[in-house]
Amino acid sequence: xxxxxxxxxxxxxxxxxxxxxxxxxxxxxxxxxxxxxxxxxxxxxxxxxxxxxxxxxxxxxxxxxxxxxxxxxxxxxxxxxxxxxxxxxxxxxxxxxxxxxxxxxxxxxxxxxxxxxxxxxxxxxxxxxxxxxxxxxxxxxxxxxxxxxxxxxxxxxxxxxxxxxxxxxxxxxxxxxxxxxxxxxxxxxxxxxxxxxxxxxxxxxxxxxxxxxxxxxxxxxxxxxxxxxxxxxxxxxxxxxxxxxxxxxxxxxxxxxxxxxxxxxxxxxxxxxxxxxxxxxxxxxxxxxxxxxxxxxxxxxxxxxxxxxxxxxxxxxxxxxxxxxxxxxxxxxxxxxxxxxxxxxxxxxxxxxxxxxxx
Amino acid sequence: xxxxxxxxxxxxxxxxxxxxxxxxxxxxxxxxxxxxxxxxxxxxxxxxxxxxxxxxxxxxxxxxxxxxxxxxxxxxxxxxxxxxxxxxxxxxxxxxxxxxxxxxxxxxxxxxxxxxxxxxxxxxxxxxxxxxxxxxxxxxxxxxxxxxxxxxxxxxxxx
Numbered sequence: 103x104x105x106x107x108x109x110x111x112x113x114x115x116x117x118x119x120x121x122x123x124x125x126x127x128x129x130x131x132x133x134x135x136x137x138x139x140x141x142x143x144x145x146x147x148x149x150x151x152x153x154x155x156x157x158x159x160x161x162x163x164x165x166x167x168x169x170x171x172x173x174x175x176x177x178x179x180x181x182x183x184x185x186x187x188x189x190x191x192x193x194x195x196x197x198x199x200x201x202x203x204x205x206x207x208x209x210x211x212x213x214x215x216x217x218x219x220x221x222x223x224x225x226x227x228x229x230x231x232x233x234x235x236x237x238x239x240x241x242x243x244x245x246x247x248x249x250x251x252x253x254x255x256x257x258x259x260x261x262x263x264x265x266x267x268x269x270x271x272x273x274x275x276x277x278x279x280x281x282x283x284x285x286x287x288x289x290x291x292x293x294x295x296x297x298x299x300x301x302x303x304x305x306x307x308x309x310x311x312x313x314x315x316x317x318x319x320x321x322x323x324x325x326x327x328x329x330x331x332x333x334x335x336x337x338x339x340x341x342x343x344x345x346x347x348x349x350x351x352x353x354x355x356x357x358x359x360x361x362x363x364x365x366x367x368x369x370x371x372x373x374x375x376x377x378x379x380x381x382x383x384x385x386x387x388x389x390x391x392x393x394x395x396x397x398x399x400x401x402x403x404x405x406x407x408x409x410x411x412x413x414x415x416x417x418x419x420x421x422x423x424x425x426x427x428x429x430x431x432x433x434x435x436x437x438x439x440x441x442x443x444x445x446x447x448x449x450x451x452x453x454x455x456x457x458x459x460x461x
Numbered sequence: 462x463x464x465x466x467x468x469x470x471x472x473x474x475x476x477x478x479x480x481x482x483x484x485x486x487x488x489x490x491x492x493x494x495x496x497x498x499x500x501x502x503x504x505x506x507x508x509x510x511x512x513x514x515x516x517x518x519x520x521x522x523x524x525x526x527x528x529x530x531x532x533x534x535x536x537x538x539x540x541x542x543x544x545x546x547x548x549x550x551x552x553x554x555x556x557x558x559x560x561x562x563x564x565x566x567x568x569x570x571x572x573x574x575x576x577x578x579x580x581x582x583x584x585x586x587x588x589x590x591x592x593x594x595x596x597x598x599x600x601x602x603x604x605x606x607x608x609x610x611x612x613x614x615x616x617x618x619x620x
Contacts, residue, residue, distance in 0.1 A: 120475050120483065121523065143477045143517070144520060144558050145556045149557060150553075150555060166479065215491075228491055231488065235488070235491075235492070238488075248577070248579065249485065250481050457475075
């Protein structure tokens, strides 16, 4: 047996924009064990419910993570709405779905870019981020913000999108789809990309089930689980199937995310087609009383919101279980026995969002 | 500022940011804003960097990391606090694990407000930082010259 050595990975690492620290125990070039240490981004924002009113807390919820910011706000709003029995108008639900799916496209494109950067394909990284800016432009015209846009509120949404803009969004997406096709073909067919991804970090179906992986990580291992099938917001009116791949390696996880971008584009087209006229928010009175679990599908997987209210304007407890937190055991599982050079690849394919995980 | 005297290399560290400012910092480097055409390069190594961009506030766990990155950078160096969290703690100022702005730990030269800070304002902040970098360079050179004059070192003095 060769000598064991420990290589620290992070918290400040060129591959990751975010701080996570892993102690990698190596035997020659093979990783035997990975020991994570966390807490670099911990703010303790769940305790802020004691200081902010429940209507104000939407802003805090949106700032749990800047990438899936809209869906965090949406999850919190849905939980409070369900406690207070507020019926959100249909148009608001469609608008929420539209923004949520746009967020998914932006998040997945960003992830594809970071993945390309991790295996050293810089021009691909730049192209992914160039396409992503078009989505951010849509956000800016419809909400006013680029990454955090506080457009969700309890009872509905703040802003409406007029008919022409909706048509414009579809036109932009149609144009983008052609460019995206060229881009994703590189990920799918390029020899050097496949060389880095195929067969790397395999998580079998049974393992994925045992460690409780969620989101694209789980769907890449052949388990069809998608919280959107629960039919929250306007998903109950839309027609789609969860994207599933069976190989469970980094390549399969990339494929799942690529196919999900096209799926989201399709969902947005359906949204625009079916969007009804009407109000965008429901006025409400009173304070929430009771508790509620809310499950949502974020770009990274399932997020659970638990809200407990006591009839005053301050909530008792808000608990968020975020997708990356659940995927960390899966990451530690795939890291065992891999090559040191593949570590950035593995860390990226769970699509880590550390600020979600540590809150 | 009509032209750049220097290609500034930046290092980016994420404090307790929500990623919003982080992805905007990265967006500055990608085709739409593309600061690389001005010679601004993102590096992972503190020893190569001139400008430290910090997003998010500091907490008990990461204050040593921030301090270490700052100390490993060679003089002259400039610190830019990006986003309202790095400036004062922002919406999270009341959280139990947030100590406040980055200036609690290291000296900050430029503050870029915004939640999330827009790429335009981040680039603006970096341009401001460049002027400060130049001032610091001049001051450092003057200090070194003075020190050399005050204590002339020659081989005969050493023995």
